[in-house]
Amino acid sequence: MKEGNALLYDVIIVGGGIVGMMTARILGRYQLRVLLLEQAEDLAEGAAKANSGVLYPGFHHRGGSLKGVACVRGNAQYERICSELHVPLKRTGALYTAFHPEGEAMLLEKYHRGLENGVQGMKFLSGEEARRREPLLSPRVTKAIFAPNVSVVSPFALLFALAEHALQNGVEIWLGTAAQSIASQGETVLVETSRGTLESRYVINAAGENAAVLEGGVREEDLEIRPRRGQFLLFDKGVGDQIHHVLYQAQEQDEGGALVAPTVEGNLIAGPTSEDVPSYRHTETTAKGLSRVEQVAKKLLPSLSMDEVITQFAGIRTNIVNLSKEQKDFILRESAPHVVSALGIKNPGMTAAPDLADRLIHLLERQGLLLLSDPEYQSERMGSRPFLQETAERQAALFAEDPRNARVICRCEGITEGDVLRVLRGPLAPRTLSGLKKRLRLGMGRCQGGFCTGRALALMSEYLGVPPGAILQSPGTGPVLKGKVKG
Amino acid sequence: MKEALQEEMMDLVVVGGGPCGMAAAAAARGAGLSRVLLLEQGDTLGGVLPQCIHDGFGPEQQTGPEYALDLRDQVDRAGVIVETKTTALHVSGQGPYTLWAAGPHLGAKQIPARSILFATGCRERTRGQLRIPGARPAGVFTAGAAQWMMNVQNMLPGKSVLILGLGNIGLIMARRLTLEGVKVKGIVGERASGLMRNYVQCVKDWSIPVYWGHTICSIHGRRRLRGVTIAPLNSAGQMDLGKKQYLPCDTLLVAAGLIPEQALFAGREDVAYLDGSTAIQNGGALFACGNAVRVYDTVEEVTAWGAYAGQVAARRLLGAADALQTLPPVGVEARKLQEADLVSLQEEDTLFCLLCPKGCRLQFGADGSLKGNGCAAGARFAEEERSAPRRMVTATVRLLGGAQPLLPVKTSVPVPKEKALEVARVCKRLKVQAPITRGTVLIPQVGGTAADLLAASDG
Known part of the structure; x- marks a missing residue:
């Protein structure tokens, strides 16, 4: 039962990124009329376009933070989600490696964060043990944490499968439709879009780069969200098969959070850098950024050959800039009656997305959204393989x-x-x-x-x-x- | 043909229907193998030859399409089983082998084979592999991809083009684009790898700027390529950013080298690489040859190595003890572009012969005497080049009602150099109706010259 007043939606989701689409897919289970708006003419034009595809362990982020907890819980849902969507997922586990005493101290800190966030099965390894698991790992690695709960997926395959599955269960998706503003009407919300005004009982604002400004229509704008660029190098197929884990490293200097990971297709990906840029359109790569990625990759895997690089690219993530590092976290909140927002979602946003989506929907439930199961819901995505x-x-x-x-x-x-x-x-x-x-x-x-x-x-x-x-x-x-x- | 492929074991499957594969398949039949299958991914046999519409192939200096047609005739006469539009995917087994292939004639198929020869050619080095930083606008192509679009598909890659790379494909594309009225803004190259004669005919003839010893630092543009920043390399191979400059263009062709395409057999250690560089020890029946092993300068070499590989494979299979003692072909002498030669090109009395890849350096003495020519034809060339230089013109014309939108054409004889652009303009306007056979005179005395415009392929 998804019909009703043609002008009135039950839920409008603004933003077809990973969080918006994950939410849309879940709402497909219920007897609701749901519309997702994406401003770009195609999906995966924003942050999802340049993502390492790694499902993070959850030990990077402050203990008990939303980032850390949602990361662990979201991660735990992926095997089921990918199996329902028929999207390949490769469980690799991760090694967080230290090269020096300061790094070893960071290991301990990560371990404690991991425990607080609920990461299961972490183990300390000596350098030798780490190299036994990962023979190409640098001989300089002195200690490592092994975390079993890390996997890799294709961000594109995931996002399109989520969209197809949502469509299959009756969710509408409008591409090329920008939500320009929202206005709360008490029981309903008006969404001003590039294709006219829409009315919905509830709105989920997952608009990424535009989320803070959009939220400004219904409450005081208190967050400043700025673009941050990450550059990646991608290596040929076969190179990724030479390593077995996602490899992180305790930074010795300002190396950003760069990692090296096998992709689900057998490539190897290295990156990202972390640079503030003036606008979301600054997706160019730079000589400096690429050489930084190369440095980190070779630090972890000294035998890696740059001749195997097949391409490089950069993506932009959203970064809250007017909060201190200690305060910074993902922000999910009720912005106004019947409007909830997800703000400042960057890595591990993809990993956390299933949990973030659950939380957003829960926030709407608290405001009266009724979730009645749709008997026609199909839990498995139909679709073909190449x-x-x-x-x-x-x-x-x-x-x-x-x-x-x-x-x-x-x-x-x-x-x-x-x-x-x-x-x-x-x-x-x-x-x-x-x-x-x-x-x-x-x-x-x-x-x-x-x-x-x-x-x-x-x-x-x-x-x-x-x-x-x-x-x-x-x-x-x-x-x-x-x-x-x-x- | 499809029936013949059913379950029966092939003696030899040749993967790749370019010059190497065609020569190999024909030679293997000639050496006594009965069931030889040649697989080609493209619509027709030829590999890259159909897109190489310029002349200079083989001893008769044919165009690529003509050279391909002649080899195709050899393949047909030899009784090779041919499957086009068919892609080899995977090889398994230790002999006999199974080749997994797919195509619209066969479907997804496992082909049993006693031996396999990989003549898979090359792929191009890309912007990504070169790790050229910057934006990712539309308008960046590899040169060979652009050549195929332009000469086969009737697709124009750009209107204002910069070329990266002084290899043969870059040089050839500079002339090709110029003849189609596209502005070539220059060629940027760290070092040259192309042939001297290509440089003379494709770059010097058209006064195209060459940024020798330079490389690209960055690519600019959002929707479409706007330009690139280039800088010279210092003696340590580092970019000298103090001397960087911006070159506006809407298209960049990357012609920065070829990489042997070995994906099908890279993981195996039982493949004999037939390039004469190492003694062949192993006793298996998997072979690789031609550009799939090493990048050659001329098609003659590739063809000769292909024929050699076909014979080696056949003799191995037929149990000839001396299979691997088959004499490998001799190389073709070819003059590569060098900085020293570029300097002497500035001199009035120095020329380079264009008649064959050897590219003899011809020098006139003060008394008019000639030095440096390797043959009598070279002497005649030198005289003519000094007084009234002539060039072959190769181009395409619009083909109506054919399988392809374009027909490659050429002048029957070289035309005065200054007439080349006029002939190209005539070609741009001409439309011809299929069917047309190779050699048909499309326009007698084209552009007021003594040359006829000929179809260089069937269409």
Whole structure:
């Protein structure tokens, strides 16, 4: 039962990032009319675009803080979530390593934080023991904490699967729709958007970079949230298989929180840096930032070859700047009657997201939101895997259906024309090249689109009925091409 | 053909239908193997040759598409089983082997094979691998990808282009873009790896600025590439940022080298690399050859090594004791671009011969006598180059009703150098109707020259 007054939603979620989407998916279980608004023309254009994919252990953050506790609890939910969503998750465990006595002292501090936040199964290891688990680890490592509760996922795969699952259970998702302001009406909330005014009984503000300003419409604006950039290096497939854990290090100097991790696809990722930048559009990489990431990566893994780097990128996270380090935490709060906000969510935001979503919904329940189970709720995401990852029987059926299912277009990631067409026909179908990349990993491999870009443009052009020259590289950029060579 | 592939064991599967793979498959049949399968990912055999529409391939200085068609004929005549649009995915087994492949003709398939030859060619080094920092706007391509889009797909990568890399693909693309009316803002290169003759015909002829000894420090632009910052490298190989400069452009082509594509067999230790550099010891029947092993300068070398590899594989399988003593081909002499030669290019009396990759340095004495030519044709070339230089023009024309939107074309003979752009303009306007066979005269005496415009491929 999700119909009702066409103008009135039960819940509007502002922001299709990981927290907003996680919340949308949970609300899909109930008899509610839910709408999620995302300002970008596609999902994963914000912080989710540049995320290490690591599900954090929860020992980094102040003991008893929301960050730390939500991180541990959120993390604990992921195996179930990923299994329901059919998203691959690789449990790696983590080593937090020390290189010197000061570092060993930091280890102890992390250990205590971990205990306070509820991290289970941590163990101290000597340098030798750590290297037995992780043979390529630096001989300089003197001690380490092992934490078993760390896993890696693909942030893209996760976000799109959450969205698809939410859609499957009746949640509406509007892309390219910015919420400009909200106004509380007592029993309802008006949301002014780029597509007109909407009315909802409740609003969840998970607008990331815009969350503080949006909240300013219903209460005094007390938080200053500024962009902080993180740069990453990504190494070729196979390199990630050489290590078995997510590797953290006790900083010797100002090295930021950079880590080295295997990705779920077998790549290796290193980063991020931590730099304040003037705006959310500053997603460029810098020589200094990349060399810093390289330093940390080589400190942990001295044998790592920079020749295996296939790409680098940067993302922006939100950082509350007008609170002291001791006060800083994720902020979830009732902003006004029927409005709740999530503010200053950065790492470990993805890890914490399931718990943050539960808490946001709980805050609304306290304000009277009634959660009645929807008998039609489907707990498992329907959806397909790329052709080459299917079973032999399914491959035979797909091939019989359309031979293009077996035509490989992206050799590095094993994606076929049929996979592309399925995505173009599916829900939340992309209109840009990066949309295909985020959904299928097309062009994300070692050739970085060298062999598939032209083919992908031709396929998109044919399917969408637009000239190849009209296809954008991503929602934030211009067309890939400058038209035709000859008319 | 599909039936023949069913469950029966292949003697040899050649992975990759470029010049190396085509030569290898034909040679293996010629050496006595009966069931040789050649797999190619593209729509047709040829590998990168169909996009290399320029001339200079093989002893007859053919265009890439012509060279590919001739090799394709050899493959057909030899009775090789060919599957195009088919991608090899994975190899398992210790001999006999199983090759996992997929394509719209076969579906997902396991092909049993007594031996496999990897002729998988190269991929291009990317901006990401070079770790060039900066923004990520639209407009950054690898040069080979841009070449394929431009020459095969009729897609224009940009209008104001900077090229990174003084290798052959970078040089060739500089001319190609110029002939299509695109502004080439310059070529930035740390060091040269391309051939001298490509430099002369593709860069010097068109007065394209070369930023020798420079590299790119950063990429700028949000929606579209706006420009790049470059800086010279000092003797320690560090960027001298005091001398950095900004070059506006809407497109960057990265032509910074090729990397042998070995993903299919990288993990295995039982693959014999046939490049003459090491003695082949192991007794298995997996081979790798051509650019998949080492990057060659000329297609002649790649073809010769392919043919050699096909023979080695066949003799190994047929039990010839001396299989690996088959004589490897000799290299082709090719003059690489060097800084010293660039200096002598400034001199009035020095020329470089363009007739073959050897690129002889030709020098006129004060008395008009010629030194340095390696053959009589070189002497004739020198005279002509000094008085009335001529160049082949290769281009594409719009093909209507064909499988591809473009048809590669060439002049029947070289045309006066100053006429090249006019011929290219004629090509830009010309539309032809499929079907067309290779060699068809599309325009006699094109652009008022003595040359006819010929179809350089079937279309």
